Amino acid sequence: MARYAQVHGSVALITLTNPPVNALSAAVRHGITETVTRALRDPEVKSVVICGENGVFCGGADIREFAKPMGGPPLVPMIAAIEEGDKPVVAAIEGVALGGGLELALGCHYRIAHTKALVGLPEVTLGLLPAAGGTQRLPRLIGIAPALDLITTGRHVAAQQALKLGIVDQVTDQSTVDVAIQFAKQVVGQPLLPRKLSTQPTPCPPDVDILLEEAMTQVKRRARGAIAPVACVMAVRAAATLPYRAGMQKEQELMATLFRSSQAHALQYCFFAQRAVGRWKLSSGAHSGNSKPRPVSKAAVIGLGTMGRGITVALVKAGIAVVAVETSDKQLQMGKQIVSEMLKREAQKRNETPRLDLIRFTTSMLELKDSDLVIEAVFEDMPLKKQVFKELSSVCKADAFLCTNTSGLDVDELAAVTKTPELVVGMHFFAPAHVMKLLEVVCGSRSSPEAVATAMYLGKRLGKVSVAVGNCPGFVGNRMLRPYLEEANFLLEEGATPELVDGALEEFGFAMGVFRMSDLSGLDVGWRIRKESGLTGPDVDPSDPPRRRQGQRYSPLPDLVCEQGRLGQKNGRGWYLYDKPGGRVATPDPKIHQLLEEYRLKHGIRPRRVDRQEVVERCLFALINEGFRILDDGIAAGPEDIDMIYVFGYGWPRHRGGPMFYAGMVGLPKVLERLEHYWQAHPDVPHLEPSALLRRLVDSGSPPIDTWRDFLQRPHSQL
């Protein structure tokens, strides 16, 4: 797992060999320990170069090992032995040096990086901290402030910036290993002590205490309950205030707490789940391994509303030419202006020139004739979408993929009006589409493997996490959102306030509670959908009692709020009052409290005290319960798919792993027991009835999440 060679007579070349990223598995650690000892002992060897096979230095500790009992040589003494040696050791960094990989390089006396290399300490994103000396050596090398930034954010740094920061000594666009070998020969005989970071003092500015306090306040605000960033600041504080040995002791203590925490498990689960969802599989047997995407060099977007504009920007940012279509000149000009501004802002952020030349704005559908893939993003209205799809089917080339950005309408119904239903697939983006990482790829019953593969691959090109889902109302994300929203409304009826519900959800870790989120999205969106489905407005069955619709409990509260002209953040009034129309500062509104009181009085509801635990359980367990139904219905392939949809599309706190992972952490018997309890109290709320899959899993002894797929009964899988 580490190859040894003697090159140029006196240089020992040690190559890590553990593809694809040369993670520091037990075998690699063993190999490094052995080869370094050999090099240090061999009198012919005057200096050492450490590099990684296949153009990758090292992706860090082997994350898969964290779930098992740890064996093999530990990293800390292994790195100390390199640093303490009396021969210069040079790290030749190609590809990445991340986490333990960078810590290994920091234990070397010199670092040479390729221009395209990336370095960083991303442990915090896995719920950990750099515990192989990274929190103690990096501040000694580059100072407290930049080290805090890198360690608490986990961000990757490009080679040139690493050079500026002082992380690497030289950047080259030649063969890094060759340059490192020459370098290693030149530095033989130079004093090594100043290059041994553990022996150096940490450069501290006079206001270091204030700096550390500010960093702590900032991470606590940003972290929303995540413990690793807080521990990272504490470890860097130790580098600033304690000698190296005591700092290392602190690093190890903090790591021990993090290592076994549920947050670390959740974040590491997310790391692998994010990669696993790319490996999609359909019930037909088609999967990512046997279905090739077709290249998309020219795309088209129909409709330049909020979604269409974001999608256009996302495509252009990925270097794809776009034909952007609107119905009228006025709409087109407005869309053009906004898209151009968005692209300029995006380009400015990256110091690039905006690629406006990639877009052709037009009102003529005839210009779509050579597009490889079209994304329809018109108003969420089935007759209108059908009309668009009919037209697309006649103007586009015969093999063009026809995609819809619907957030929940029937993809098969749209496919049915085209001549090529096998080329129709859903691409459900999330607003703002050029920013949000999630893409639900909706597989219709007739979508071909090639269409699914192309949409999934296009999502990847756009920098999205693409998740293949089945076709049902609301697909995965929005279908699960419905019980969540309904429970929040029921809690208001029963005695809660919007701020109490939101407070509980934000404390759980959501960036925004359900009512603030609804205000942000616009309350009229749901209102229109409810009107169209006969839940409110003139089509309501007059025999329905006021708080029942279609045989179930229904809360008309959101309709009443809209009827008062409160449409959310955009007009400055929704569930909250805002500083101005479009403003972001939300304050509780006494008028909403009054509305709630009058409503309860009118309907004879005696308000009761609702606590935060009930909010979390009712809203989240209802959502999770729907997740179990989705799994059994074959709308999502596995729990990881649901979890990634919620983490990347709905602000579920990543350190809680996603709703299905969270259910496993809480304990499935507990989730079942609470749902039973609430369902008994509210028998007219079907989404509280525990799902069959949840019961089966509990009956089977609550197996771990990675085996849930074995318990699915899917006679009618939609995937």
Ligand SMILES: CC(C)(COP(=O)(O)OP(=O)(O)OC[C@H]1O[C@@H](n2cnc3c(N)ncnc32)[C@H](O)[C@@H]1OP(=O)(O)O)[C@@H](O)C(=O)NCCC(=O)NCCSC(=O)C[C@@H](O)CCCCCCCCCCCCC(=O)O
């Ligand atoms: C490296 C990447 C940037 C590459 O990206 P790319 O897009 O090219 O490829 P993929 O991301 O698709 O990856 C390909 C493939 O490789 C797998 N993989 C990647 N990295 C790792 C890894 N580090 N370990 C294992 N596997 C990895 C990936 O899963 C893919 O395979 P798959 O089958 O899933 O498709 C990118 O991959 C990336 O960003 N990787 C992660 C980089 C990272 O986060 N590194 C940090 C790792 S953590 C670390 O290094 C910790 C160290 O600080 C030191 C730790 C010391 C440990 C001591 C433990 C003591 C505990 C004491 C407490 C005991 C208490 C008690 O007693 O209980």
